[in-house]
Amino acid sequence: MVVETNLSDAEVDRIFRALADATRRDIVERVLTGEQSVSALADRYDMSFAAVQKHVAVLERAGLVTKQNRGRERLVRGNPDAIRRVQALLDRYERLWRARIDRLDALLAEPEPPSPPAPGQE
Amino acid sequence: MVVETNLSDAEVDRIFRALADATRRDIVERVLTGEQSVSALADRYDMSFAAVQKHVAVLERAGLVTKQNRGRERLVRGNPDAIRRVQALLDRYERLWRARIDRLDALLAEPEPPSPPAPGQE
DNA sequence: TTAACGTACAACCAAATGGTTGTAGAAACT
DNA sequence: AGTTTCTACAACCATTTGGTTGTACGTTAA
Numbered sequence: 001m002v003v004e005t006n007l008s009d010a011e012v013d014r015i016f017r018a019l020a021d022a023t024r025r026d027i028v029e030r031v032l033t034g035e036q037s038v039s040a041l042a043d044r045y046d047m048s049f050a051a052v053q054k055h056v057a058v059l060e061r062a063g064l065v066t067k068q069n070r071g072r073e074r075l076v077r078g079n080p081d082a083i084r085r086v087q088a089l090l091d092r093y094e095r096l097w098r099a100r101i102d103r104l105d106a107l108l109a110e111p112e113p114p115s116p117p118a119p120g121q122e
Numbered sequence: 123m124v125v126e127t128n129l130s131d132a133e134v135d136r137i138f139r140a141l142a143d144a145t146r147r148d149i150v151e152r153v154l155t156g157e158q159s160v161s162a163l164a165d166r167y168d169m170s171f172a173a174v175q176k177h178v179a180v181l182e183r184a185g186l187v188t189k190q191n192r193g194r195e196r197l198v199r200g201n202p203d204a205i206r207r208v209q210a211l212l213d214r215y216e217r218l219w220r221a222r223i224d225r226l227d228a229l230l231a232e233p234e235p236p237s238p239p240a241p242g243q244e
Numbered sequence: 245t246t247a248a249c250g251t252a253c254a255a256c257c258a259a260a261t262g263g264t265t266g267t268a269g270a271a272a273c274t
Numbered sequence: 275a276g277t278t279t280c281t282a283c284a285a286c287c288a289t290t291t292g293g294t295t296g297t298a299c300g301t302t303a304a
Contacts (some may be wrong), residue, residue, distance in 0.1 A: 016139070020136075021292085032222060047302060094205050110260085159281095193272090194272070
């Protein structure tokens, strides 16, 4: 499965920043397990309703959660696409590192010492 | 391959916060591809040396890069372990979401309509 | 209709962030 | 020795962040 990675720097900024807070990560876990209203979420944390509301807003701006109106409630649910996009980013980082290790391994396997060889004139 | 996930909230905070900046993500890419001195990195960005130095310090505190002394230079290199740990975190999130989808699918597959059944008194 | 609930939003505050300049020290070059 | 290079770090500043309280409004319940 190929995941789209067309994310601007600012979008990636918002996603990582949103995940850089334990309360927000906990909210993401809860609403991935099952959707919950903002006040149901707020009951679980030792802070004001408005503070939790702000955290949800940060997650929403980052695209990590969506809100849906039901009566007077706002149901918050997780957005798995955003999570996959971040995973794709980190996969890319790991591939870059792996390519570097492979290059170093190739160098170590060479019989030649670190003399710059001016290649193509063997 | 099983990746250790014994990270405190504060450590995860630092990792995500470190990645929530385009300059720092670019630095991570560069030093994963190959180690570079701080001043070599600073030449590539339109900001002061001290600013780049701060960015490297943020990455180092998050464990995403390490620094090694070579003469008067500090060689910065990426730490792939940290990247794998974040991937493991996101994998966990995605598994949570998948479990939720499976549950919803199971509900939809049930023949019963959404009548709250007062279970055990059929 | 009135009261209670769930939410939105503004105003405010302390602390952290991301940048700057300046000073200073250790290592390398002439 | 003197100078340049690379780094470290302090001080400062504007903006953002993460929390608070208070007010207002739509929705549900009595």
